[in-house]
Amino acid sequence: MTLFCVIGPDLGVINCPHLLEMTAHVSKVRSLYKRILLLHRFLPIDLRALGDQYVKEEFRRHKSASPKEVSAFMVEWENYKATLQTQVLDASGCVAPRSQLGTALPEAMFQDFQNEQIGQLYELMLESTKPNRQFDIQE
Numbered sequence: 001m002t003l004f005c006v007i008g009p010d011l012g013v014i015n016c017p018h019l020l021e022m023t024a025h026v027s028k029v030r031s032l033y034k035r036i037l038l039l040h041r042f043l044p045i046d047l048r049a050l051g052d053q054y055v056k057e058e059f060r061r062h063k064s065a066s067p068k069e070v071s072a073f074m075v076e077w078e079n080y081k082a083t084l085q086t087q088v089l090d091a092s093g094c095v096a097p098r099s100q101l102g103t104a105l106p107e108a109m110f111q112d113f114q115n116e117q118i119g120q121l122y123e124l125m126l127e128s129t130k131p132n133r134q135f136d137i138q139e
Helices: 019-038 043-060 067-090 115-129
Strands: 014-015
Touching: 019 043, 019 067, 043 067, 043 115
Parallel strands: none
Antiparallel strands: none
16 A cells, blocks of 8 residues: 655655654554553552553554454453453542452454464463462551
8 A cells, every 4th residue: 555645845844644644543542552452550569560461462463453353352452341341430539449440252253363362362371360369568
């Protein structure tokens, strides 16, 4: 795909719709990323650490994804953000217990996953359900 921009005589960009679209997309991705990390502050410390690491890795991988994958990526992360935001607000601003966090994935959703994604999801499940003694702070 070739992008064309009209450059004015003073070397200023006059018309570059693709550049504006790309800038808007980058801004939307960055805003979503920051909002998710902000919401993670309300999670138990071990889940926050795990969630932050996972989000950072996934958003880094997104940079080289195809437009179709990017679209699905954004929809799913927007859904995650909305679900987490609702759960955090329902917890009334205090740290939400694990039992109130997350949502079940419908089996039909697994049909759309690639093998690598299923493996990542399994590893994430193992990490999120194992006891994390390093975070058990007793006073």
